[in-house]
Amino acid sequence: MNDITRPIPFLDLKAQQVRIAADLKPRIDAVLAHCQFVLGPEVVELEQKLAAFCGAAHCVSVSSGTDALQIAMMAEEIGRGDAVFLPAFTYTATAEVPLVLGATPVFVDIDPHTFQIDPSHLRARIEEVKAAGKLRPRAVIGVDLFGQPADWPQLRAIAEEFGLFTLDDCAQAFGAIHHGVRLGAAADATATSFFPSKPFGAYGDGGALFTDSDERAALYRSLRTHGEGAARYEVLRTGMNGRLDTLQAAVLLSKLTVFEEELDARARIAAVYDSRLGNAVTTPARVPNSVSAWAIYAILLKDGESRDRMQAGLKAAGVPSAIYYPRPLHHQPAYASAHDGTPLPISEDISTRIMALPLHPDLTHHDIDRICTAVLANC
Numbered sequence: 001m002n003d004i005t006r007p008i009p010f011l012d013l014k015a016q017q018v019r020i021a022a023d024l025k026p027r028i029d030a031v032l033a034h035c036q037f038v039l040g041p042e043v044v045e046l047e048q049k050l051a052a053f054c055g056a057a058h059c060v061s062v063s064s065g066t067d068a069l070q071i072a073m074m075a076e077e078i079g080r081g082d083a084v085f086l087p088a089f090t091y092t093a094t095a096e097v098p099l100v101l102g103a104t105p106v107f108v109d110i111d112p113h114t115f116q117i118d119p120s121h122l123r124a125r126i127e128e129v130k131a132a133g134k135l136r137p138r139a140v141i142g143v144d145l146f147g148q149p150a151d152w153p154q155l156r157a158i159a160e161e162f163g164l165f166t167l168d169d170c171a172q173a174f175g176a177i178h179h180g181v182r183l184g185a186a187a188d189a190t191a192t193s194f195f196p197s198k199p200f201g202a203y204g205d206g207g208a209l210f211t212d213s214d215e216r217a218a219l220y221r222s223l224r225t226h227g228e229g230a231a232r233y234e235v236l237r238t239g240m241n242g243r244l245d246t247l248q249a250a251v252l253l254s255k256l257t258v259f260e261e262e263l264d265a266r267a268r269i270a271a272v273y274d275s276r277l278g279n280a281v282t283t284p285a286r287v288p289n290s291v292s293a294w295a296i297y298a299i300l301l302k303d304g305e306s307r308d309r310m311q312a313g314l315k316a317a318g319v320p321s322a323i324y325y326p327r328p329l330h331h332q333p334a335y336a337s338a339h340d341g342t343p344l345p346i347s348e349d350i351s352t353r354i355m356a357l358p359l360h361p362d363l364t365h366h367d368i369d370r371i372c373t374a375v376l377a378n379c
């Protein structure tokens with residue numbers, strides 16, 4: 001296969017592995033030598049480095065991004081009768097966690113340009129729930145969708161007004177900057193994911209919680225180890241098995257050495273897409289005062305038919321694409337019965353015509369050129 005028709009990978013973890021190999025292998029060997037596979041020294045080192053990296057007082061590593069969300073909600077004792085406000089246009093885990101805990105997700109619509117949760121609709125939804133008097137408004141999960149920050153100053157102001165806990169679902173945006181600082185302390189707690197395809201991914205599942213609260217950090221540490229107290233085998237609360245593996249911490253320590261360069265590379269590629277494609281398709285609007293982590297570069301097509309045509313044309317040219325997300329969560333079979341029926345027209349419309357292009361730090365100039373040429377040829 002010549003280079004012109006070679007399929008471009010949507011994500012290239014092999015190329016990244018080659019880049020970090022000299023640092024990665026000794027770190028993995030060190031874990032194999034000490035055999036502390038759970039809560040080993042690499043886990044402690046990673047937590048210290050990540051807290052410093054994003055400016056939060058505490059980092060508590062956990063077994064996945066989903067478990068990070070769950071532990072944060074469990075620490076607030078959120079459950080039956082509680083309303084948890086979250087965007088309808090996000091990954092399934094954001095809504096799954098309140099439901100698993102017996103709480104009710106209340107879906108909020110998004111901004112049509114940035115795709116982030118719409119603060120004015122959040123306020124309207126909180127007021128609706130209060131007026132209906134059936135559920136207790138308890139928490140807001142803001143999602144930093146595709147790597148850009150949600151409107152945290154506004155979300156926090158609304159949450160404070162109604163006395164709600166704020167949880168930042170930062171699974172796609174670890175490393176992003178908002179108002180000059182990295183995400184990690186924008187909400188009462190911040191949850192991130194180290195799933196391999198995220199901008200800061202491990203070689204398996206993993207996640208972390210960040211908070212400035214000493215009490216919350218202590219609860220998170222207890223909850224990730226079955227609700228254990230200070231004494232071993234003393235169980236203070238119902239928790240879970242939610243720890244990060246030492247081997248994954250070693251991988252992440254290695255990836256942290258190149259993470260800022262990778263964020264810069266992602267931003268440079270996004271800027272090339274903007275300038276090459278901006279006249280032909282709707283390229284991503286930027287959240288003001290922010291630097292995205294560019295988990296996903298999503299363009300908008302005119303309608304679903306144009307998207308089908310574009311995806312088929314790209315595929316024929318060896319260019320992969322993906323749809324995040326083809327259905328808003330209130331239309332998912334598993335969640336529809338939890339929804340109060342409010343139309344969420346922006347989420348419904350965007351899901352029919354959004355499409356993501358490959359964006360990872362190991363895309364070559366040649367790949368980027370092929371991708372842009374293929375998009376322009378199929379408009």
Ligand SMILES: *Cc1c(COP(=O)(O)O)cnc(C)c1O
Nearest residue numbers: 064065066091093171193194195
């Ligand atoms: C990936 C993701 C999660 C879940 O993270 P896992 O580590 O896969 O459990 C949660 N929320 C959002 C927005 C995500 O993209």
